[in-house]
Amino acid sequence: MSARIALDPIRLLAEARELLADTVQLRRRIHAEPEIGLDLPKTQAKVLDALSGLDLMVETGEKLSSVVATLAGDGEGPTILLRGDMDALPMTEETGETFASTVPGAMHACGHDSHVAMLVGAARLLHERRHDLRGNVKFMFQPGEEGHHGAKFCIEEGLLENPTVDAAFALHISPNHKSGTLATKPGPLLASADELYITVSGQGGHASAPHLATDPIPVACEIVTALQTHITRTVNIFEPAVLTIAKISAGTTDNVIPEQAELVGTLRTVSDKTREQVLASVPRVVEGVASAHGCRGEFVVERGYGPTVNDDDFARYTLDVLSDLVGAERTVEMTYPAMAAEDWSYVLNRVPGAMAMLGVCPPDLEPSHAHACHSNHMRIDEDAMATGIAAHAAMALSYLG
Numbered sequence: 001m002s003a004r005i006a007l008d009p010i011r012l013l014a015e016a017r018e019l020l021a022d023t024v025q026l027r028r029r030i031h032a033e034p035e036i037g038l039d040l041p042k043t044q045a046k047v048l049d050a051l052s053g054l055d056l057m058v059e060t061g062e063k064l065s066s067v068v069a070t071l072a073g074d075g076e077g078p079t080i081l082l083r084g085d086m087d088a089l090p091m092t093e094e095t096g097e098t099f100a101s102t103v104p105g106a107m108h109a110c111g112h113d114s115h116v117a118m119l120v121g122a123a124r125l126l127h128e129r130r131h132d133l134r135g136n137v138k139f140m141f142q143p144g145e146e147g148h149h150g151a152k153f154c155i156e157e158g159l160l161e162n163p164t165v166d167a168a169f170a171l172h173i174s175p176n177h178k179s180g181t182l183a184t185k186p187g188p189l190l191a192s193a194d195e196l197y198i199t200v201s202g203q204g205g206h207a208s209a210p211h212l213a214t215d216p217i218p219v220a221c222e223i224v225t226a227l228q229t230h231i232t233r234t235v236n237i238f239e240p241a242v243l244t245i246a247k248i249s250a251g252t253t254d255n256v257i258p259e260q261a262e263l264v265g266t267l268r269t270v271s272d273k274t275r276e277q278v279l280a281s282v283p284r285v286v287e288g289v290a291s292a293h294g295c296r297g298e299f300v301v302e303r304g305y306g307p308t309v310n311d312d313d314f315a316r317y318t319l320d321v322l323s324d325l326v327g328a329e330r331t332v333e334m335t336y337p338a339m340a341a342e343d344w345s346y347v348l349n350r351v352p353g354a355m356a357m358l359g360v361c362p363p364d365l366e367p368s369h370a371h372a373c374h375s376n377h378m379r380i381d382e383d384a385m386a387t388g389i390a391a392h393a394a395m396a397l398s399y400l401g
């Protein structure tokens with residue numbers, strides 16, 4: 001871990017604020033034209049355009065429209081990776097903003113538009129400050145965070161090599177934190193997310209004569225409650241796990257017992273150990289309950305992202321640097337993780353690093369009442385993006401100082 005240099009926070013925040021107007025414009029341009037998945041040609045073009053004129057080594061992805069730009073500092077030293085994800089969500093915007101999405105069924109509801117704009121701002125700020133850097137800064141603009149494993153593809157395409165990445169930092173906005181605050185914690189920050197698919201097969205028949213059929217519906221209901229009992233009785237409460245069955249489907253009408261019932265749900269854990277323990281035992285519960293009633297139970301898991309676990313030392317270092325930047329009163333050490341998931345976990349599995357949350361609660365709302373990420377009403381306080389630019393820059397300047 002590099003020693004912290006004494007930041008000049010007032011100067012750094014002022015430099016970030018000078019970039020705010022351009023950052024807001026870029027964010028709004030991306031917001032109005034959201035793209036989903038791994039192929040984001042318009043967003044990629046906006047990033048390349050915004051970085052043009054800077055002395056960076058720029059590489060673009062092959063399987064995905066990523067942009068990886070490396071800034072070489074004046075001196076030799078380690079490499080820090082800073083990340084902004086680029087993709088939007090398949091949903092319809094209802095914010096009423098003047099720059100709202102012009103693409104039906106697509107919206108930047110997770111704030112990745114602001115992540116890109118802030119990272120471009122940080123690249124410009126650090127480019128001006130490259131004489132203060134001993135080492136390299138790699139700017140990772142990444143598609144496909146929302147379930148498309150974009151970070152994994154970036155790593156496969158050499159993200160962490162040439163030069164080798166020694167540390168990694170990412171910001172994620174949160175409308176449910178006070179604007180301009182920064183928050184993180186050592187250890188688990190976000191959960192794993194796996195999709196669970198359960199099928200209960202019985203024998204259909206007349207609804208008036210269940211004894212002549214094998215009804216899968218009450219068995220499916222029993223599996224839902226058995227899984228809740230299973231989670232609370234087998235998982236250590238200090239390693240949280242959430243198993244939610246979010247969809248049940250069976251049957252066609254009032255007088256027919258269907259042949260099958262289907263359950264769909266999600267499993268969230270904050271450690272690989274708990275994740276594997278639950279995934280290994282769920283089939284036993286499903287098959288056991290089903291067979292007790294003469295049905296057949298099948299379980300299929302679609303594995304999503306692993307837990308996002310901050311490196312303990314790097315997270316402490318991050319809290320110190322951010323506190324130097326914005327003051328202890330605006331730096332929050334979170335007490336527990338959130339059970340959302342992130343593909344930043346792929347990077348943190350390989351490199352010591354951290355993610356921090358940037359509070360962007362709109363000024364007309366209280367953080368507890370602001371529309372959260374993934375809401376079609378989600379809005380942000382764009383002013384907080386100046387803090388985000390400065391936070392990225394502070395991490396790089398301290399690490400490479």
Ligand SMILES: [Zn+2]
Binds near residue numbers: 374
């Ligand atoms: Zn999201």
Ligand SMILES: [Zn+2]
Binds near residue numbers: 110111112145172
């Ligand atoms: Zn996100």
